[in-house]
Amino acid sequence: ISIVLILIAGLLFYFLKGAPAGKAVEVRNELTGRYCVDLDAENADISGSTNLYDITGTSNRLISNKEDYCDSTDPFLRTLIEVSCNQQEGFLETRVDCDFGCENGACLRKPTYGQR
16 A cells, blocks of 8 residues: 555655656655655756655655756856655766756757857
8 A cells, every 4th residue: 555655655646746747757765764756757958857756664754855956166157967766865066068058957959049
């Protein structure tokens, strides 16, 4: 029953937030009692969030949520920090080089010359 509740909670959040193109990536670790869902499936072109749930006991509660974000230390605004699931700890942050820049947690798909 707890697995079904987790899936339902994850799917509800997924569709209420606005489902991105592609599938969500899910990682479950029975040893730590954690379940992680990356809603944008590591897609750099879509701003997304990653949710970490506690699946121990009878309740499934959201422990933490992290959004993809643009690296504010990059003077050219071309670096995305893509948040995804890690098998051991829950979250993994990966630097992604964006060809046309980063905005609102996603890589821009085309140049925006003179629009900034």
